[in-house]
Structures are given as structure tokens and as C-alpha cells.
Amino acid sequence: xxxxxxxxxxxxxxxxxxxxxxxxxxxxxxxxxxxxxxxxxxxxxxxxxxxxxxxxxxxxxxxxxxxxxxxxxxxxxxxxxxxxxxxxxxxxxxxxxxxxxxxxxxxxxxxxxxxxxxxxxxxxxxxxxxxxxxxxxxxxxxxxxxxxxxxxxxxxxxxxxxxxxxxxxxxxxxxxxxxxxxxxxxxxxxxxxxxxxxxxxxxxxxxxxxxxxxxxxxxxxxxxxxxxxxxxxxxxxxxxxxxxxxxxxxxxxxxxxxxxxxxxxxxxxxxxxxxxxxxxxxxxxxxxxxxxxxxxxxxxxxxxxxxxxxxxxxxxxxxxxxxxxxxxxxxxxxxxxxxxxxxxxxxxxxxxxxxxxxxxxxxxxxxxxxxxxxxxxxxxxxxxxxxxxxxxxxxxxxxxxxxxxxxxxxxxxxxxxxxxxxxxxxxxxxxxxxxxxxxxxxxxxxxxxxxxxxxxxxxxxxxxxxxxxxxxxxxxxxxxxxxxxxxxxxxxxxxxxxxxxxxxxxxxxxxxxxxxxxxxxxxxxxxxxxxxxxxxxxxxxxxxxxxxxxxxxxxxxxxxxxxxxxxxxxxxxxxxxxxxxxxxxxxxxxxxxxxxxxxxxxxxxxxxxxxxxxxxxxxxxxxxxxxxxxxxxxxxxxxxxxxxxxxxxxxxxxxxxxxxxxxxxxxxxxxxxxxxxxxxxxxxxxxxxxxxxxxxxxxxxxxxxxxxxxxxxxxxxxxxxxxxxxxxxxxxxxxxxxxxxxxxxxxxxxxxxxxxxxxxxxxxxxxxxxxxxxxxxxxxxxxxxxxxxxxxxxxxxxxxxxxxxxxxxxxxxxxxxxxxxxxxxxxxxxxxxxxxxxxxxxxxxxxxxxxxxxxxxxxxxxxxxxxxxxxxxxxxxxxxxxxxxxxxxxxxxxxxxxxxxxxxxxxxxxxxxxxxxxxxxxxxxxxxxx
DNA sequence: GACCTGCTGCGGATTG
Numbered sequence: 001x002x003x004x005x006x007x008x009x010x011x012x013x014x015x016x017x018x019x020x021x022x023x024x025x026x027x028x029x030x031x032x033x034x035x036x037x038x039x040x041x042x043x044x045x046x047x048x049x050x051x052x053x054x055x056x057x058x059x060x061x062x063x064x065x066x067x068x069x070x071x072x073x074x075x076x077x078x079x080x081x082x083x084x085x086x087x088x089x090x091x092x093x094x095x096x097x098x099x100x101x102x103x104x105x106x107x108x109x110x111x112x113x114x115x116x117x118x119x120x121x122x123x124x125x126x127x128x129x130x131x132x133x134x135x136x137x138x139x140x141x142x143x144x145x146x147x148x149x150x151x152x153x154x155x156x157x158x159x160x161x162x163x164x165x166x167x168x169x170x171x172x173x174x175x176x177x178x179x180x181x182x183x184x185x186x187x188x189x190x191x192x193x194x195x196x197x198x199x200x201x202x203x204x205x206x207x208x209x210x211x212x213x214x215x216x217x218x219x220x221x222x223x224x225x226x227x228x229x230x231x232x233x234x235x236x237x238x239x240x241x242x243x244x245x246x247x248x249x250x251x252x253x254x255x256x257x258x259x260x261x262x263x264x265x266x267x268x269x270x271x272x273x274x275x276x277x278x279x280x281x282x283x284x285x286x287x288x289x290x291x292x293x294x295x296x297x298x299x300x301x302x303x304x305x306x307x308x309x310x311x312x313x314x315x316x317x318x319x320x321x322x323x324x325x326x327x328x329x330x331x332x333x334x335x336x337x338x339x340x341x342x343x344x345x346x347x348x349x350x351x352x353x354x355x356x357x358x359x360x361x362x363x364x365x366x367x368x369x370x371x372x373x374x375x376x377x378x379x380x381x382x383x384x385x386x387x388x389x390x391x392x393x394x395x396x397x398x399x400x401x402x403x404x405x406x407x408x409x410x411x412x413x414x415x416x417x418x419x420x421x422x423x424x425x426x427x428x429x430x431x432x433x434x435x436x437x438x439x440x441x442x443x444x445x446x447x448x449x450x451x452x453x454x455x456x457x458x459x460x461x462x463x464x465x466x467x468x469x470x471x472x473x474x475x476x477x478x479x480x481x482x483x484x485x486x487x488x489x490x491x492x493x494x495x496x497x498x499x500x501x502x503x504x505x506x507x508x509x510x511x512x513x514x515x516x517x518x519x520x521x522x523x524x525x526x527x528x529x530x531x532x533x534x535x536x537x538x539x540x541x542x543x544x545x546x547x548x549x550x551x552x553x554x555x556x557x558x559x560x561x562x563x564x565x566x567x568x569x570x571x572x573x574x575x576x577x578x579x580x581x582x583x584x585x586x587x588x589x590x591x592x593x594x595x596x597x598x599x600x601x602x603x604x605x606x607x608x609x610x611x612x613x614x615x616x617x618x619x620x621x622x623x624x625x626x627x628x629x630x631x632x633x634x635x636x637x638x639x640x641x642x643x644x645x646x647x648x649x650x651x652x653x654x655x656x657x658x659x660x661x662x663x664x665x666x667x668x669x670x671x672x673x674x675x676x677x678x679x680x681x682x683x684x685x686x687x688x689x690x691x692x693x694x695x696x697x698x699x700x701x702x703x704x705x706x707x708x709x710x711x712x713x714x715x716x717x718x719x720x721x722x723x724x725x726x727x728x729x730x731x732x733x734x735x736x737x738x739x740x741x742x743x744x745x746x747x748x749x750x751x752x753x754x755x756x757x758x759x760x761x762x763x764x765x766x767x768x769x770x771x772x773x774x775x776x777x778x779x780x781x782x783x784x785x786x787x788x789x790x791x792x793x794x795x796x797x798x799x800x801x802x803x804x805x806x807x808x809x810x811x812x813x814x815x816x817x818x819x820x821x822x823x824x825x826x827x828x829x830x831x832x833x834x835x836x837x838x839x840x841x842x843x844x845x846x847x848x849x850x851x852x853x854x855x856x857x858x859x860x861x862x863x864x865x866x867x868x869x870x871x872x873x874x875x876x877x878x879x880x881x882x883x884x885x886x887x888x889x890x891x892x893x894x895x896x897x898x899x900x901x902x903x904x905x906x907x908x909x910x911x912x913x914x915x916x917x918x919x920x921x922x923x924x925x926x927x928x929x930x
Numbered sequence: 931g932a933c934c935t936g937c938t939g940c941g942g943a944t945t946g
Contacts, residue, residue, distance in 0.1 A: 076936090077935090077936075130938070137941095155935085300934080485931090
């Protein structure tokens with residue numbers, strides 16, 4: 001028993017039947033009691049909450065405190081409920097009030113806190129945001145804050161939620177005028193310094209890191225399902241389960257699918273837990289676990305962290321988790337008591353699952369874990385500036401910048417960059433400047449609206465202002481106006497194009513139109529399966545660089561004898577055979593310094609073991625080059641097993657090898673700007689800068705584009721890594737081997753989903769292809785590799801454009817074909833040797849009648865003219881048309897009106913009307929005389 | 931059908 005503990009707490013410890021404090025509680029006591037900022041690192045279930053709260057209660061007894069003395073931040077609502085009860089057990093007996101705040105706390109309970117302000121408030125980062133920005137009354141209690149505890153720091157540090165919280169703490173410090181003590185609770189992390197810098201920010205207090213030493217041991221077994229079917233997977237699970245077990249999968253779908261098969265096998269007391277399951281049922285399942293009434297729960301990441309779920313006997317991972325930290329977190333859900341050894345099993349479905357499992361094992365055994373990547377997104381800064389203005393009505397750039405710099409996450413943001421951001425917010429009306437003062441602008445409440453019913457792309461619900469979690473946008477699929485399903489927006493951007501056939505709600509559908517602004521896909525029923533594209537098939541959650549590193553190590557070593565004991569017979573022999581495949585053919589094993597190249601039909605496959613971000617970068621570069629030069633009907637792939645490109649006639653890796661760095665970097669940037677990942681990031685950050693629903697103007701919105709590019713690169717690409725990879729090839733430190741056949745790791749590359757060129761490419765490519773000439777749709781279709789029908793549709797759309805992409809068609813009289821031309825090139829085509837005969841009527845004195853309809857208004861005009869009039873005075877013809885854009889033009893022969901059908905043209909600008917009239921008359925006469 | 935997380939305060943009127 002700690003001698004510094006107040007006697008009343010000692011009594012409570014006895015009541016709780018705790019003979020001693022746990023080791024971690026003992027270790028952190030003095031550091032916290034002496035006012036140091038303290039980071040406590042220990043796995044879940046070691047009493048970290050009490051380690052932080054007991055010394056604080058002890059202080060609170062000794063020194064008088066006013067509410068709110070302690071803010072306890074934790075990322076999950078379920079944890080808030082759990083923790084506030086746990087804290088209340090102690091606090092209520094010592095005369096302190098505890099209150100919780102999150103979106104689902106009943107209004108009644110929330111209202112209490114104004115009358116009886118709590119000494120300890122438990123909430124989420126968003127809850128703190130709301131109070132700081134919007135709780136005009138309650139906020140005053142925050143002036144008394146002495147301590148802030150941040151739970152599950154490891155969960156927050158990599159995300160926008162984390163940097164949001166870091167800024168909030170700096171704002172709180174400024175508001176309260178007191179350097180409150182910060183206490184962080186975290187699971188094992190790779191860099192304690194990064195985590196503590198992140199959390200402690202501008203605080204001047206001494207700092208301490210309290211870590212439970214000694215790596216926890218674990219037991220792991222890697223198994224392989226014999227034939228890879230779901231039935232097989234389920235029966236394999238049956239033999240693995242030791243009640244109660246947790247079965248982690250990587251998708252909700254797998255969770256349900258396994259459950260279904262287990263039920264068929266007559267398994268009782270098996271439950272499912274994932275984000276699409278209602279809170280009530282999830283509560284019930286968790287309760288069953290605690291009461292030891294379930295034999296197994298099949299779950300996704302939802303049960304990776306969170307409330308206490310009782311003693312788990314064994315953790316089974318159905319297919320390997322994507323990272324070492326996730327692996328350890330899942331494993332740590334078993335053997336919870338301090339003495340217990342976590343016991344786990346990974347079930348492999350595909351051959352490379354075994355390799356991944358081995359890599360996770362190796363990395364974890366060596367104490368390796370992913371390094372945190374602290375978020376520094378400027379949309380977070382923008383959001384906090386707006387929150388700060390809600391709170392204070394006004395600020396200055398200098399004042400808020402000094403708050404931003406206090407947060408370690410943003411310590412590298414330059415003042416000039418910050419000012420650009422301020423300018424951007426001002427341009428979009430979210431803020432306005434009056435001299436040096438910054439205030440909220442006229443658009444703020446237009447963007448964030450109070451009316452819940454009023455939904456549109458032009459505004460967001462006010463409640464969303466407080467959260468930086470990106471809602472997963474979805475596209476709705478519509479058939480005859482009715483919604484028949486939903487698809488994740490990112491998936492649409494990345495993989496779905498017009499004319500694709502997809503399967504949803506048990507039927508096949510063909511996509512006829514993609515409407516980006518309305519976020520909808522028009523579809524029609526389809527019977528043929530030809531070209532069906534998979535939706536979410538294949539595991540594409542991005543894999544950690546440590547998995548690649550581990551695999552590379554294993555493959556370089558080329559043997560797995562040391563790991564034999566953790567592999568079951570099938571898993572062991574599968575890897576043995578895989579290695580033997582390469583040996584038999586005198587091929588090196590793919591690794592971080594070996595690339596095996598093979599050609600599968602017209603797809604180049606490069607297998608190597610590589611950081612996924614590098615693979616993604618190269619794959620996007622190849623996609624860019626291929627669409628630019630060869631064909632739009634192409635795709636690429638990227639994974640830790642390498643990359644591939646379809647439809648390139650030459651080996652593009654050779655070409656990349658020959659480029660200098662400057663050219664490479666510029667190519668990388670262009671490729672990323674064209675990627676769907678960039679589009680998705682733009683969509684995510686636009687609201688924070690007040691740019692909703694409006695078209696992005698690359699000149700005016702430079703700041704947003706640059707920021708989106710920066711964030712996209714950080715998250716999905718690697719410029720430095722890619723340059724290194726290419727240098728190593730150039731310097732022959734990486735071996736490249738060609739193989740005429742199919743390799744196992746080539747198969748691994750091909751089993752990952754394809755990345756397709758983004759839509760904007762089509763418009764750009766048509767422009768590039770048309771430039772300076774006139775072509776028929778089928779010629780263009782062949783050159784661009786776009787199906788004729790979709791190309792024609794696209795050309796018809798382009799007729800209506802107003803910018804440089806506007807096209808027009810005319811009749812090639814000699815060949816009786818329709819040719820397409822850019823409006824900007826029209827005149828030069830008319831005057832060219834190739835086509836002037838199409839604009840030269842044989843009889844210039846014949847009379848014609850033209851009917852023109854406006855493209856915009858309900859207005860039309862008739863012209864009676866002779867070709868001679870047009871040739872001699874084209875401006876007079878133009879003058880007689882009272883509108884700029886002509887939607888439809890009909891031309892008829894005055895002498896032959898009863899018999900001929902009018903010749904029609906669409907989407908023409910007034911400027912080129914004289915040429916079209918000449919073309920029409922030339923054609924009519926040529927038909928008449930032939 | 932790739933994963934997870936969160937989301938208006940205050941006060942006044944009305945009702946039992």
C-alpha cells in the first residue's frame with residue numbers, strides 16, 4: 001500500500017479487495033503526484049485508468065479543487081460509459097461528481113451538468129470540441145481544469161482526430177491560462193518520444209514515460225485451410241475454437257459468411273460483432289462474452305480495442321491482420337490477466353497469407369511495431385480556427401498561429417502557409433477580415449446548417465462541424481429513378497466506369513451514367529456476365545510496411561526451418577513448395593532487391609516485396625503513361641507483392657529507369673493528381689475550407705489543391721521511396737529477372753484488385769487526340785481504346801461544353817462520314833486541303849432555309865439564305881442569330897422541302913455557324929446531284 | 931460490399 005495515499009482511498013482499496021496497487025499503478029504514482037506530464041504505456045487490462053485517476057483523486061482530496069478539475073478523453077462512446085462508471089465507483093465515495101458526455105447521453109443527463117458541475121468529465125475529442133466552441137455557459141468551468149487524461153493515445157495519434165485533439169488542448173491551455181498536467185495512456189508503441197511530444201505539446205511541465213518493461217510472450221500457430229472454401233474454413237474453426245474464443249476477420253462479409261457456415265455445422269453460441277450490427281445486439285454479445293456464455297464471437301476490428309470483455313481463452317485470426325500493431329492488439333485480447341500468456345492462431349486462406357503471418361510473427365517477436373505517422377492536415381487547423389472564432393468571436397492571424405505552433409503536430413507549419421490558409425478561408429467566405437481582426441464570415445452558417453432535413457451537397461449538418469471523421473460517402477445506384485443499392489464512393493472513383501457490369505442485390509447491372517455531383521450511378525439490368533467487375537473482392541486494406549519487410553527477410557533467407565514448429569503441416573509444405581518453385585527454375589526469390597518480371601496476356605507483372613506506397617506510386621505512374629500514350633482501356637495493380645500494368649506495349653519499368661529525378665518527380669505528381677485517391681481527398685477536405693458543391697478552379701483554389709495533394713501523398717504514396725527503388729535498379733543493386741511463365745508471387749500480384757484510370761482522363765484524352773485534326777468516332781474509338789458507344793456519348797456531351805473541350809461535328813462530303821473537331825480548330829480544318837471540298841457548295845445561288853434553336857432559352861430563329869451570302873458576308877449571318885449557343889440546327893433545300901428530311905446539327909456556337917451552313921448545303925447538293 | 935471511430939447549447943414554454 002502506498003504510504004502517500006490518503007487513508008480514505010486506502011479504505012476503498014480494501015473494499016475493492018485490491019491488496020496492492022498493480023505494478024503500473026505503483027510506477028506512475030509519484031510521477032503523476034509530482035505534477036509531471038506522464039505517458040503510461042502498458043497493454044489493455046493492466047489498470048491504466050486507475051493508474052491515472054487514483055493519484056489525481058488523492059491530490060483532489062488534499063487540495064481543494066473546483067469543477068471541472070479533470071477531463072478524461074477517450075475515443076469510444078462505449079469506453080466513456082464503462083470508464084465513467086469505473087471512476088464514479090471511487091469518486092462518488094470521496095464526494096466528487098463524475099459526468100459523461102457523448103452524443104448518446106440522454107439530454108436529461110447532459111442538462112444536469114450546468115446545475116451540478118462535475119469534478120471529473122469523461123468525453124470524446126468531439127465532445128471537448130463542442131464544449132470549447134459552442135457550450136457558452138458550461139465552458140467557464142473549463143477555466144478550473146488541472147488535469148487532462150487522454151486514453152488510447154495510440155489509437156488517436158495517426159489520425160485527424162488526434163491532431164484535432166492536440167489543437168484543442170492548446171486552445172484549452174490558452175483559454176484557462178493554466179498549464180494543466182497531461183497524462184496519456186497508451187498500448188505499446190514504437191516511439192515513446194513521438195507519442196509524448198504529440199500529447200504534451202506546448203506544456204512546460206517536466207515529462208515522464210512510465211512503461212511496463214519486459215515484452216509479453218505469446219504463443220502463435222499458423223494454419224492453412226486445406227482447400228480454401230468457406231465450408232472448409234468453418235470446419236477448421238470448429239477444431240480451433242476453445243470457448244470463449246474471439247475470431248477476428250478483415251471484413252464484415254467474412255464475419256457473416258463464417259457465421260453462416262458455423263451454424264450449418266450446428267455450432268451453438270457463436271455470435272457476430274461488427275460496425276453494421278446494432279448497438280443493442282453488440283451490447284448483448286459483449287455481455288455474453290463477459291458472462292462466459294458464448295463459445296466464440298466472430299468480429300472485425302470493432303473488438304480490437306474497447307471495453308473489458310472477460311477472459312478470452314484464445315484469439316483466432318481468420319487471415320492475417322494488416323499490421324503488427326493490429327496483430328498485437330488482437331492477440332492481446334486473450335490472456336488478459338497479468339500472468340496469462342496470449343494464445344493465438346492465424347488461419348490462412350491463400351498461399352501468401354502464410355507468408356504474411358510469418359512476417360507478422362517475426363516482426364512482433366523482434367519487438368518491431370509500426371512507427372506512428374502524426375497527422376498534420378491543414379483542414380484540421382482550419383476547422384479549429386473556425387471553432388476558435390465561434391468561441392471568441394474574433395482573433396488575429398498571429399494569435400491563432402501561436403496556438404497552432406504549440407501543438408507538436410503542427411510545429412512545422414510556416415506562418416506563410418498559415419496565411420495562405422487564412423486567405424483561402426476568406427475567399428470562400430468562412431471568415432472575414434476587418435483590419436487585423438478575423439471574424440466568422442457570411443458563409444459559415446450557410447455551409448454548416450441547423451436544419452437536419454435540408455440535405456444537399458451545398459451544406460453540411462452543423463453537428464458534423466465538430467467531427468473530423470470522414471463520413472464514408474456512398475454512391476446510390478438508381479434504376480428508373482429508384483434506388484437499388486449503395487456503393488462506397490472511393491470504390492466508384494477507383495474502379496467503376498460507364499458500361500461496367502456490376503453485381504449488387506443479387507443481380508447484374510450495367511452502369512450507364514456516373515453523376516459525380518449527385519453521387520449516383522444510373523444502371524440498367526444486364527444479363528451477360530461478360531466484363532463483370534468484382535466489388536470488394538480481394539483483400540485491399542493496405543498492408544503495413546513491416547509485413548513487407550518481414551516477408552523480404554524470410555524470402556532472402558530462403559528457408560523456414562526455424563518457424564517449422566509454429567506452422568501446421570499444410571502451411572509448412574505450401575511455403576516449401578513455393579520456395580522450391582523458384583529454385584527449380586533458377587529464379588531468385590522476389591524480395592526488396594529482386595524483381596521478377598513476367599507477362600500474362602497483355603499485362604506486365606512485376607513481383608517484388610515492397611512498401612505498398614511505393615508499389616502504388618509506380619503503378620499510378622505506369623497507368624498515367626499508358627493512358628496518355630496507348631489506351632484508356634487499361635488498369636494497374638499495386639500491393640506489397642509488386643505492381644502490374646495492362647496494355648502497355650513496352651516495358652515501362654525500363655523507361656522509368658532511364659528518367660532523371662526531376663522528370664520522375666514531375667511524373668509522380670501528375671499521376672497522383674489524376675488518381676481517384678486524390679479526388680477522394682479533395683472531397684474530404686473541401687467542406688473545411690468552405691468549398692462545397694462548387695467546381696474547383698485550379699487557379700483560385702490552389703491552396704486546397706496543394707493541401708489535398710500533400711495529404712494524398714502522405715497517406716498513399718511515397719516519392720522518396722519510389723526514387724530510391726528506381727535508383728537501386730539503375731545502380732544494379734536490384735536484380736531484375738524475366739520469366740516466361742507464371743510464378744506464385746506473380747499470382748499474388750494478380751490477385752489484388754485493379755486500379756482504373758479516372759474519368760477526367762477521357763475528356764483530356766479526347767482533346768489530345770482531336771487536337772489539330774478531324775476524325776470519325778470509330779477512328780477515335782480505335783485510337784483511344786474506348787468502346788464506340790461510350791465514345792459517341794462522350795462526344796455528344798462535349799458538344800455542350802463551354803471551354804476548350806467543346807467539340808463540333810460536320811459531314812465529310814467526300815466520304816459521307818461524320819467527323820469531329822475541336823471548336824478551336826474548326827476554322828483551320830475548314831481551310832485545310834483535306835476538307836475544303838466539304839465546305840464548297842457546287843451551286844452558290846440556290847436558296848436554303850435554316851432553323852436554329854437556342855441551347856439555353858426557349859427561342860428559335862429562321863434564316864433564308866444562299867451559300868453566296870454566307871461566303872461573302874459571314875458576319876451578317878452571325879449577326880442575325882440572337883443567341884450564342886445553338887442547341888439544334890436544321891437545314892433544308894427551299895426547292896425540295898416536300899421531299900427531303902432536314903439535315904440536323906447539335907451544340908454549335910454562333911461563331912462556326914457559317915461553316916456549318918456551307919457544310920450542310922454542300923452535302924445536300926452532293927446528295928441531290930449524285 | 932475493404933476496416934473503425936463521432937455528431938448543437940441554452941433557456942423558455944408546456945404539461946402532468
